[in-house]
Amino acid sequence: MTWKSRLPLVADSAIPLSLCEVLTDHVKNHTARPRTYQGVIDETLRKSEYVEVPTHLEEAVISHCAAHVRGHFEIAPMRIPTQSAVIYRYGPGVGFVAHHDEVTDIERHRARTNGQPVVGGDLTLVISLSTPDSYGGGELFFEHPPQEIKPPLGTLVAFPATRDHVHGVRPITSGERITLVVRVNVEKL
Ligand SMILES: O=C(O)CCC(=O)C(=O)O
Numbered sequence: 537m538t539w540k541s542r543l544p545l546v547a548d549s550a551i552p553l554s555l556c557e558v559l560t561d562h563v564k565n566h567t568a569r570p571r572t573y574q575g576v577i578d579e580t581l582r583k584s585e586y587v588e589v590p591t592h593l594e595e596a597v598i599s600h601c602a603a604h605v606r607g608h609f610e611i612a613p614m615r616i617p618t619q620s621a622v623i624y625r626y627g628p629g630v631g632f633v634a635h636h637d638e639v640t641d642i643e644r645h646r647a648r649t650n651g652q653p654v655v656g657g658d659l660t661l662v663i664s665l666s667t668p669d670s671y672g673g674g675e676l677f678f679e680h681p682p683q684e685i686k687p688p689l690g691t692l693v694a695f696p697a698t699r700d701h702v703h704g705v706r707p708i709t710s711g712e713r714i715t716l717v718v719r720v721n722v723e724k725l
């Protein structure tokens with residue numbers, strides 16, 4: 537498909553603080569699991585932990601994002617019923633190497649050999665669940681064009697899960713960075 541915009545969408549205050557709080561409480565009350573992977577070029581360098589998000593919270597988040605996504609990309613985001621959104625926790629020393637979110641043969645192969653599910657979607661939604669002054673480093677970066685983002689709590693960053701949207705997370709130097717990542721499919725308007 538052709539995308540309306542080449543640039544990531546950055547929408548401050550897309551998610552109400554009350555919903556952010558519910559999401560961070562959820563993460564604090566659940567044991568984080570070691571990292572998963574997603575179209576990673578060097579997956580050994582991603583060490584964040586994650587917690588899965590209940591469906592009703594994911595649906596609430598997508599509905600808050602929908603108008604922003606429509607305005608920027610002229611498409612409608614749709615939840616993928618076969619997979620869960622995840623909240624990632626990045627502690628000191630942890631980042632995420634440059635990668636793209638398109639599902640590749642690496643994941644498909646892994647799914648065949650160890651049964652690990654293939655997780656992906658047309659569009660990636662990243663929601664900040666930490667205030668930027670609560671952690672050092674941890675910028676979300678894009679390569680083409682170069683961009684470094686350290687957004688306020690409740691900000692939505694959205695971008696196509698395509699090979700030309702290479703991005704990653706700079707290593708955290710102090711504190712903890714928490715993000716919600718929702719992968720959605722899209723419907724042309
Ligand atoms: O945590 C983030 O800000 C980005 C995570 C990411 O790129 C991914 O899950 O594919």
Ligand SMILES: [Fe+2]
Nearest residue numbers: 574635636637
């Ligand atoms: Fe990603």
